[in-house]
Amino acid sequence: xxxxxxxxxxxxxxxxxxxxxxxxxxxxxxxxxxxxxxxxxxxxxxxxxxxxxxxxxxxxxxxxxxxxxxxxxxxxxxxxxxxxxxxxxxxxxxxxxxxxxxxxxxxxxxxxxxxxxxxxxxxxxxxxxxxxxxxxxxxxxxxxxxxxxxxxxxxxxxxxxxxxx
Amino acid sequence: xxxxxxxxxxxxxxxxxxxxxxxxxxxxxxxxxxxxxxxxxxxxxxxxxxxxxxxxxxxxxxxxxxxxxxxxxxxxxxxxxxxxxxxxxxxx
Numbered sequence: 727x728x729x730x731x732x733x734x735x736x737x738x739x740x741x742x743x744x745x746x747x748x749x750x751x752x753x754x755x756x757x758x759x760x761x762x763x764x765x766x767x768x769x770x771x772x773x774x775x776x777x778x779x780x781x782x783x784x785x786x787x788x789x790x791x792x793x794x795x796x797x798x799x800x801x802x803x804x805x806x807x808x809x810x811x812x813x814x815x816x817x818x819x820x821x822x823x824x825x826x827x828x829x830x831x832x833x834x835x836x837x838x839x840x841x842x843x844x845x846x847x848x849x850x851x852x853x854x855x856x857x858x859x860x861x862x863x864x865x866x867x868x869x870x871x872x873x874x875x876x877x878x879x880x881x882x883x884x885x886x887x888x889x890x891x
Numbered sequence: 892x893x894x895x896x897x898x899x900x901x902x903x904x905x906x907x908x909x910x911x912x913x914x915x916x917x918x919x920x921x922x923x924x925x926x927x928x929x930x931x932x933x934x935x936x937x938x939x940x941x942x943x944x945x946x947x948x949x950x951x952x953x954x955x956x957x958x959x960x961x962x963x964x965x966x967x968x969x970x971x972x973x974x975x976x977x978x979x980x981x982x983x
Contacts, residue, residue: 761914768912775936782912785935785947785959815914832972835958839951 732770741766744817751864751880753799753807754824756816765817769798783815784837794885795837801862801886802836860890892942894931897924902982905930908950908961911937915973916960922975923962926982935959 741762748755756762768782780786781796795801803813810831811823822828837843856869864880873887894906897920907923909916911934923930935946947957953969954961962970962978970977 764914764917768914771912783910783915783959784913785910785957832974834972835956837956837958839956840947 729771729774732767736770737763737766740770747881748818754819754821756812756819757824757826758816761816765815768815781815784835791885792843795862797882797886799863799880799882800837804864806833806836854891857889858891859887862886862888892933892938892945894933896931897929899924899927899929902928903965904963905982906963907932908946908959908963909934910959913959918973918975919960919962919978922973922978923982926979928982 744762744766745755747753756765765782769779772782772786773779776786776788776790776793778790778793779798780793781798781800784796784800786793786796790797798815799818800813803818806813807818807820810833811828812819812830812833814833814835814837816830816833819830820828823830854869856871858867858869859873860867861873861877861880861882863882863886864877866877866879867890868874873884875884876882877886905923905928907916907920907930909920909932920932933946935943935950938946950959950961951957953963954971956971958971960971960973964970964981968981970981
């Protein structure tokens with residue numbers, strides 16, 4: 727599978743978008759510019775290959791429904807930023823890492839292995855007039871029949887929501 | 892299965908399972924090159940489906956998470972992820 731190398735301009739453009747999105751939503755990109763650009767390039771390559779911007783540091787299946795959890799930003803970002811100072815790839819980092827006060831720790835894979843990845847049926851708790859839906863990326867909760875087209879907090883698409891209660 | 896062989900000092904059979912888009916994989920590969928050891932690597936994301944299945948079974952045998960990079964040393968020891976210190980300690 728040969729994929730054209732992303733151009734400098736494409737990398738610049740996506741880097742700028744991610745930088746703006748991150749800073750306006752309380753996230754930080756890695757202070758290591760070279761790392762950010764290598765990862766942005768990987769995201770562009772994956773978008774071309776698979777049709778969705780999956781994590782460059784994980785193996786995609788090519789089936790979007792099986793890879794929703796690793797579409798960047800992945801479902802595991804926030805927990806890894808808290809635990810290790812960076813997401814699995816180190817594209818997103820904590821404030822402490824951004825400012826140079828802390829270093830990134832090696833980040834073990836938090837995503838369940840493929841055999842254990844069978845879809846978990848959403849647990850349904852009772853007592854509410856509407857389902858409570860949760861954005862798996864940023865944790866945003868809303869009570870409505872269907873998720874919003876895009877998460878109003880972090881902007882990911884509606885497929886990234888799960889039933890929470 | 893097409894492994895790419897990188898020449899260097901023979902320190903046993905070093906196999907690096909990697910992804911072509913993965914920064915940690917790339918850093919691991921560069922580290923091995925800088926240590927001047929002989930190793931072979933394979934990019935799982937560039938394989939055909941049947942080859943990929945085979946490689947994933949191999950990787951999962953050493954690393955149940957099936958994550959990359961996975962460095963297997965002499966078919967028994969394994970270093971998962973870009974663990975610079977550990978790799979230097981074992982091969983430096």
